[in-house]
Amino acid sequence: MSSQITITLPDGSERQLDEGATVGDLAASIGARLAKAAVIGSVNGVERDLVWPLADGDVVSIITETDDRGLYTIRHSTAHVLAQAVLDLFPGATFAIGPPVENGFYYDFELPDRGTFTPDDLERIDTRMREIIKEQQPFIRDEIAEAVALELFRDHKYKCEIIRGAAEDPMSATETGLVRTYENPPRFIDLCRGPHVPDTGRLGHFKLMRVAGAYWRGDEKNPMLQRIYGTAWASKKELEAYLTRLEEAEKRDHRKLGVELDLFSFPEEIGSGLAVFHPKGGIIRRIMEDYSRTRHEQAGYEFVYSPHITKSNLFEKSGHLDWYADGMYPPMELDGGTEYYLKPMNCPFHILIFGSGQRSYRELPLRLFEFGTVYRYEKSGVVQGLTRARGFAQDDAHIFCTREQAPAELARALDFVLDLLRDYGLDDFYVELSTKPETKAVGTDEEWEEAIEVLRTVALDKGMQLVMDEGGGAFYGPKISVQARDAIGRTWQMSTIQLDFQLPQRFDLSYVGADNERHRPVMIHRALFGSVERFFAVLLEHYAGAFPAWLAPVQVRVLPVRGDHDQFARDLVDRLRAAGFRSDMVVADEPLGGRIRKAKMEKLPYVLVVGDDDVANDTVGVNPRGGDVERDVAVDAFIARLGADVAAHA
């Protein structure tokens, strides 16, 4: 009789297994279903392959395909299969790194003679991957000496860089002269720390998505590799659900809806990244802005205006020309050599307003607000619809206050921002705190630390989930940004609040305190929409074009059943307009069904149908978006209902 070992499970219970039993054996001893779902195990807190032999006293949990780490492993293993397929099919190809990522994985390759993958290649690679999966090749872990590894991977220069420690690879483990590898016999071996699924047969619910260029080690000075992205899931059902989700996201893409709903466009004649808003988009935008103005006014902000261009010395003084000249449109030279720049931001203008006279502590906090249009020369490859444009309006405010007032002002600003975002229909948030950039930063570490502490405290006081973004701050100060999740779960960076000790210093701002001495104010930069255009795009995608009644360009469409109901319909439109609603009608020159359909495709909140009964009784047939038809609704009752919708921002 062989000797036994004792294993402790996560619930504290113990199990006896034969000596030499593996993680997989443990799963099988617990149940057939667990064994089937098992991907890897966690042994004493370290993730291990299912073939890992257990030792007496180990604490083990089985990680299944429904676990995040299990899915991560499936994606990681699928990346290896991708690499094997590519090396099989493309003689002379070499491979770099291939980690799991959100929803899938990628692998970077370099083809001989700067070759590239075509869409047809992806199909061939997919086919080869499925053959490899069918072969059920085991994943075999090994540790070899560095010198042996360098010999084994001598044809793969990127792998050699990783082995020598010259390049980071999050997926490999190279320490003290030993290199860990995983082999899929008979042909493929890769540097890898693992763990992996037991064999390639465990995989299969994947799809290769696209080819992209990517710089080696993420540095644009390095050669560009060919990256293949794929998605991988534990089951066919999950894969299909993911692909459906992508389709859904594509359907609500703001660039597509902008054309379909006639909201805005990017005429080629104007240039890349520069939008024009059409009348319907203009209505939505105007209402967004009007509401924002009203709320800012109530919150104690004062409205200012500033020009679009300025002499270069303003941005020299602010430091922007030192750090971000590349991101600015080149200057116009006027007046015998004076250079004027389009403004990439509004802060210096607001600072000049603050500095235009002697300020007393009694005036603080001074909150200056402007819808300021700025122009940034975004690199040609990064421009994207309304979310990354070259010209856009910021709902920009700068709060000048004393150091002592800053925490309360920050808290107040965050409150305001969250409250307002909720009014626009976003209510699922978390907060990101960005700290001092490695390069490109002004100010001492102490000042940064102080500012970061204040922001951290404010966010935690609000009970917000806080995510750190190390090194992500602006050059003049740390930043807190509100991330909002939209209707289909995507997160968008929305509002930012930044504390700034630097600019007041650079512009030598001061106020006279109660002690009759001059003091330096601090400055808070904050934008709620960030960019009006971008926020417009987020709302458009969030609502999939079906804007709530308060924002909808047309709130009510009236459809007369026959020509002889036209007059009643016209009068009804007038009554609705008089009540303050945006309403129109379509005369009865095509059948009702067709007109209903068109209104539905325009995603209008309400369609009203009026026929004989309605003319006789002053009623309407109400066809609400997403609801059932209601007949014989009194006109007054409908007006009250629409009014309530608008007031509730529903």
Place this chain on the structure above:
RNA sequence: GCCCGGAUAGCUCAGUCGGCCAGAGCACCUGUCUUGUAAACAGGGGGUCGAGGGUUCGAAUCCCUCUUCGGGCUCCA
């Protein structure tokens, strides 16, 4: 900026190997129809095939440059 893939009517798209006056659906215009809740019928107009250059007897189609869009990389004050 870099890699890959696109650009044909207002929109979505077809157009074979380089070969007749470049097509469809929707939209638009005109007429007929007078309609009770997601597509009435008929007719019509509309294109310098993104721009410029080249190859060719002949280019939407092949080559080059540019503009612009999409997916990534890098970037995002």
